[in-house]
Amino acid sequence: MDSLVKPLQDLVDKFRSLDGVGQKSAMRMAFSILDMPDADAYAFAQAILDAKTKIGLCSVCQNISSEEICPICASSTRDHSVVCVVEDYQAVIALEKVKEFSGVYHVLHGTISPMKGIGPDQLKIKELLNRINNDDIKEVIVATNPTVAGEATAMYISRILKPLGLKVTRIANGLPVGADLEYADAVTLYRAIMGRHDI
């Protein structure tokens, strides 16, 4: 046997195509599928199809949602006048875990990146402007990642929103809690000093 039987090799290849999965993990997972009862494997395949067919975007915040309007946008207990702009739905999940932010979100689905040919038109910025024009929004917190592309996107959003008389804020840069100054990079340290506050 030079290689795996074809259907098994195909399945290994599929697992390998997933983010961060190597050859050994892919084989282990494919073996798991082979070893599980038929019904479980069918349910697995169905879950993949369901994830693709039943999940769309919330018409308000553009976050992934299985309904027309996501639970956050539909909630009456959230503050709809504060919109936190993030790059992707993973960021929403991370922020929701903190359980401190009571506003709503807007998911851009990417960052401005001329290198990758992604301009503002490919992002959900038009939808953000629509919300600002139609809803009573007081503050926009730009929470794109503190990377080159994230900062560029934040600058762009700030530049188009400020003239509309909105409060536009950016999440703070600084040392992560539990970090050691010795190992912090210079830019982070500089921003931590610049962003100092009274205690």
Place this chain on the structure above:
Amino acid sequence: MDSLVKPLQDLVDKFRSLDGVGQKSAMRMAFSILDMPDADAYAFAQAILDAKTKIGLCSVCQNISSEEICPICASSTRDHSVVCVVEDYQAVIALEKVKEFSGVYHVLHGTISPMKGIGPDQLKIKELLNRINNDDIKEVIVATNPTVAGEATAMYISRILKPLGLKVTRIANGLPVGADLEYADAVTLYRAIMGRHDI
């Protein structure tokens, strides 16, 4: 949003059910599925179904196969008089990678384990005896894992095959190549000494 949208959570749960996959990996993989084109996701689901429906057992060696008789058993270049008995199809894949063994295999699909209620009848030992009765087999190499269950299974097979006048051998125990005596366990060291040979 207290948790993920239901179809996404379902998919994360499915990935978590795979061998050796934790919460973070499962989420990353589910996100990969969400981010891939629809066609790729459908192909993924189909690969799972294909693996379950198109893969059966070779009627000779009981290894997984997409044909009635697997390529190894059907090969005219392999030595069909030497049968290597292994616990599972993963062992066949590992041994085939060595490219040194030119005999054929027999896959038991487990080991004798009274604790788990697995006796000889639940393994493919009956099929092994059938092969020995019908084919011209000279040597059986018992290559179950060197674990308690693997050793017990090897003993059992040896006990039923020896009276049939077959040569029954067991793979060697000893130090793995590249190992350090300092870190070897006592049983392995003992077997390495007992199994010493002239140089």
